[in-house]
Amino acid sequence: MRSGIGFDFHPFKRGEVIYLGGVEIPCEYTLEGHSDADVIIHAIVDSLLGAAALGDIGEYFPPSDERWKNVRSEFFLRETIELLRKKGYRVVNVDLTYIGEVPRLSRWKKSIEQNLERIISAPVNVKATTMEGMGVIGQKEGAAAIAISTIEEVKNG
Numbered sequence: 001m002r003s004g005i006g007f008d009f010h011p012f013k014r015g016e017v018i019y020l021g022g023v024e025i026p027c028e029y030t031l032e033g034h035s036d037a038d039v040i041i042h043a044i045v046d047s048l049l050g051a052a053a054l055g056d057i058g059e060y061f062p063p064s065d066e067r068w069k070n071v072r073s074e075f076f077l078r079e080t081i082e083l084l085r086k087k088g089y090r091v092v093n094v095d096l097t098y099i100g101e102v103p104r105l106s107r108w109k110k111s112i113e114q115n116l117e118r119i120i121s122a123p124v125n126v127k128a129t130t131m132e133g134m135g136v137i138g139q140k141e142g143a144a145a146i147a148i149s150t151i152e153e154v155k156n157g
Helices: 038-051 074-086 108-122
Strands: 002-014 015-020 025-026 027-029 089-099 125-131 142-154
Touching: 002 038, 015 027, 025 108, 025 125, 027 108, 027 125, 038 089, 038 108, 074 089, 074 108, 108 125
Parallel strands: 089 125
Antiparallel strands: 002 027, 002 142, 015 025, 089 142
8 A cells, every 4th residue: 555645736817617537517717727637636736646656747758849739737637647547556545635725625525525536436525625714725826636545456357
């Protein structure tokens, strides 16, 4: 068994939808980034790569590469799962926390978990918290996510 931690932060800009865990959520803000800036998926990808000692998301999908511009982050997650499979690992579980004042995730948590579990083929637990109005996240300047993933080596035969 191996575990890895991932963290991601993106600033907000005015918008109509935000992508979190691959789910499109109506919101007065969207996250700004080279891809769709899905902080939940980015944190999960980094946690999975970290667990397997395979570097980080920027090494595989750098924001300087135009191929990844406006790409849905679910693609990054699928590619990471395939990389882990090729290296002989499977995901045991993922636990993550979304940190943001908006959107409130209570009505979206199950959809996010189900979407991520479909891609990862392992249990995913989603939690959310706010910064109680403090700092850049509390002032609605951006949002973050932190994830921990556990993987295990797949035994042959």
